[in-house]
Amino acid sequence: MLSLDLSFYNWELFSNYILKGLLFSVQLTVIATVGGIIAGTFLALMRLSGKPALVYPATFYVNVMRSIPLVMVILWFFLLIPMLIGKPIGADLSATITFIAFEAAFFSEIVRAGIQSVPKGQTYAGEALGMTYGQNMRLVVLPQAFRNMIPVFMTQTIILFQDTSLVYAIGAYDLLKGFEIAGKNYGRPIETYLLAAVTYFLICFSLSKVVRLIQAKVAIIR
Amino acid sequence: MIELRNVSKWYGSFQVLTDCSTSIKRGEVVVICGPSGSGKSTLIKTINALEPFQAGEISVDGIDLHDPKTNLPQLRSRVGMVFQHFELFPYLSVTENLTLAQMKVLGRSPSDAKAHGLKYLERVGLIAQKDKFPGQLSGGQQQRVAIARALSMDPIVMLFDEPTSALDPEMVGEVLDVMIKLAHEGMTMCCVTHEMGFARKVSHRVIFMDQGHIVEDCSKSEFFDNPEARSPRAKEFLSKILAN
Numbered sequence: 267m268l269s270l271d272l273s274f275y276n277w278e279l280f281s282n283y284i285l286k287g288l289l290f291s292v293q294l295t296v297i298a299t300v301g302g303i304i305a306g307t308f309l310a311l312m313r314l315s316g317k318p319a320l321v322y323p324a325t326f327y328v329n330v331m332r333s334i335p336l337v338m339v340i341l342w343f344f345l346l347i348p349m350l351i352g353k354p355i356g357a358d359l360s361a362t363i364t365f366i367a368f369e370a371a372f373f374s375e376i377v378r379a380g381i382q383s384v385p386k387g388q389t390y391a392g393e394a395l396g397m398t399y400g401q402n403m404r405l406v407v408l409p410q411a412f413r414n415m416i417p418v419f420m421t422q423t424i425i426l427f428q429d430t431s432l433v434y435a436i437g438a439y440d441l442l443k444g445f446e447i448a449g450k451n452y453g454r455p456i457e458t459y460l461l462a463a464v465t466y467f468l469i470c471f472s473l474s475k476v477v478r479l480i481q482a483k484v485a486i487i488r
Numbered sequence: 489m490i491e492l493r494n495v496s497k498w499y500g501s502f503q504v505l506t507d508c509s510t511s512i513k514r515g516e517v518v519v520i521c522g523p524s525g526s527g528k529s530t531l532i533k534t535i536n537a538l539e540p541f542q543a544g545e546i547s548v549d550g551i552d553l554h555d556p557k558t559n560l561p562q563l564r565s566r567v568g569m570v571f572q573h574f575e576l577f578p579y580l581s582v583t584e585n586l587t588l589a590q591m592k593v594l595g596r597s598p599s600d601a602k603a604h605g606l607k608y609l610e611r612v613g614l615i616a617q618k619d620k621f622p623g624q625l626s627g628g629q630q631q632r633v634a635i636a637r638a639l640s641m642d643p644i645v646m647l648f649d650e651p652t653s654a655l656d657p658e659m660v661g662e663v664l665d666v667m668i669k670l671a672h673e674g675m676t677m678c679c680v681t682h683e684m685g686f687a688r689k690v691s692h693r694v695i696f697m698d699q700g701h702i703v704e705d706c707s708k709s710e711f712f713d714n715p716e717a718r719s720p721r722a723k724e725f726l727s728k729i730l731a732n
Contacts, residue, residue: 390538391575395589395641396565405592409579 283451287444288465290358294440295427298365302426303419305366306373311403313378324374331371337432340364344436357438361430369426376418380411416484420477424470431466441465489514489645489676490535495544497530504530505541506700512645517677519687519708522697523725528680529572529649531697535678536567536647549644565593568638572650574630576622582609582633583618586640594641601640608636612666628659635666646670648679684729688712696722 312324331339343364348354384407392402431442442462449458490512497505505527512518520528533539534546537553537560546553551563576585586605590596596604609615612632622630631651638646648667652660664686671677671690681687687694687708694711696704696718704711704722711718715726 385573385575387571387573387575388577390533390569391571391577392589393538393561394536394564394567394569394571395637396561396563396593397589398561401561401592405588406577410577413579 283448284441284444287439287441290439291427291430291441294362294365294430294433295423297362298369298426298430299419299423301366302369302373303377305370306375307377307408309370309374310377310381313374314381328371328374331368332375336368336429337435339368340432340435343367357433357436360436361433361438361440365426365430369422372422373419376415376422377411380415380418381407383414384410413484417477417481420473420480424473424477427473428466428470489549490678491545491547492531492535493545495531495534495541495546497527497534497539497541497543504700505534508544508697508700508702510695510702510705512676512678514676515674516693517671517675517679517691518693518695519691520678520680520695520697521682521684521687521725521729522703525699526697527700528697532647532649532678532680536564536569538564538569561593565589565641566644568641568643568646570631570634570638570646570648570651572653574622574627574634574654576630576634576637578622581619581621582614582625585622585633586637589637590640605636605640608639609633611639611669612636613662626659627655628662631655631659631663632666635663635670639670645676645678648677648681650680650682652681652683682729684712696725698722698725 309324309328312320313328315321340361344357344360347360347363388406388410389402392406397405430440433440434442437443445458445462445465446455449455452458492508492510495505495508496503508527508531510518520532522528530539534541534553535548537546548563548567551558553560553563576582577588580588583602583605586609587598587601590601590604591598594601606615606618609618612635614629614632614636617625617629617633622633625633635646635651651667652663655663660683664683667677667679667686668690679686679691691708694704694706694708695702696711698721703719711722712726715723718726
């Protein structure tokens with residue numbers, strides 16, 4: 267039977283080790299989500315443009331990113347980027363760039379599906395009123411597509427948050443690392459990893475509850 | 489004002505429109521009717537370049553649709569279109585539906601656009617719904633808002649693609665009333681419709697289509713009152729539709 271000594275859980279533990287990691291994980295999730303959605307939208311529009319010069323590169327990029335395990339992409343970028351720009355960069359920055367690039371591929375698929383889910387009649391209506399392709403996208407299609415996609419976006423963000431733990435591979439100081447260091451310093455790895463699991467669970471579970479609420483609200487409007 | 493010359497269209501190897509030629513003069517009301525799959529909706533959508541066509545020529549107010557110098561969005565802003573499924577923008581209020589294109593396409597100021605849009609909303613009898621959302625309106629109300637939205641752009645011609653086909657029978661009347669009023673005011677209109685009563689009342693000409701061909705293109709009185717002179721397909725269509 268495990269004999270767990272949880273008495274060392276206190277604010278000091280939290281602020282010294284874990285807070286820094288939590289902030290990094292949250293920051294990485296937010297930046298990667300926002301950057302991923304923006305880049306993903308561009309990729310989706312490229313794929314839907316019908317112009318081969320845009321379609322092929324975008325499709326290639328998305329397919330490659332979705333075919334390689336994230337941990338490998340994290341390692342590759344960590345090694346490649348310093349070679350490309352000629353100087354070393356920290357694990358944190360490397361992780362951020364990697365995640366934006368990786369998530370862009372996944373978000374682009376979500377955005378593409380969202381755009382295609384907007385009924386064609388809406389596009390016709392915008393065109394009939396004299397809108398250009400750009401206006402139609404901006405004013406008619408994307409507003410509706412994004413409203414439809416919000417629950418899926420949030421689910422992807424929850425997965426992203428869990429995936430941030432993979433920066434373990436390059437030694438970035440994320441939430442998991444914070445718990446690991448704390449465990450080592452207090453000599454109680456089991457208890458800290460348990461707390462880590464509970465923390466991840468609580469955060470992700472609460473977010474998925476929020477997704478459920480938003481889904482219900484969106485459903486009523488439609 | 490609108491000229492179609494030998495218009496043909498293919499979806500891949502399937503020909504949906506064959507050699508269609510007709511014209512619509514200013515102030516004319518033309519009804520296009522025919523069985524399902526005859527190409528009527530496709531034909532009307534080629535007029536404002538919503539659907540491309542591979543052969544033939546179409547000109548609207550003297551502007552050739554296939555001329556590479558033609559600014560198609562600008563041309564489309566002058567041609568109003570009403571769709572079978574209304575196609576109001578569901579995330580915008582009625583007023584916003586009316587003003588969006590006026591502001592973004594025609595460059596009108598928000599206050600001008602609103603005043604203009606609400607004027608037409610009143611004309612279709614729905615001023616009380618100006619702050620509602622499309623999802624809160626009935627089908628007939630949504631279609632009337634769609635008509636007001638198209639009219640707000642001050643079009644030179646109005647195209648209707650089966651405007652009442654998706655409506656409950658009780659609501660067909662309120663939409664047809666708006667269209668009849670529009671016709672009496674002298675608007676150039678082209679309507680794809682099954683409503684023969686409407687055609688009889690306000691149209692000047694009737695075009696009958698079958699399998700991508702224009703089979704009949706004659707005056708209203710010729711079409712309805714002289715069925716014997718019509719082609720067999722048109723006669724068959726008329727007998728079935730008027731029997732109901």
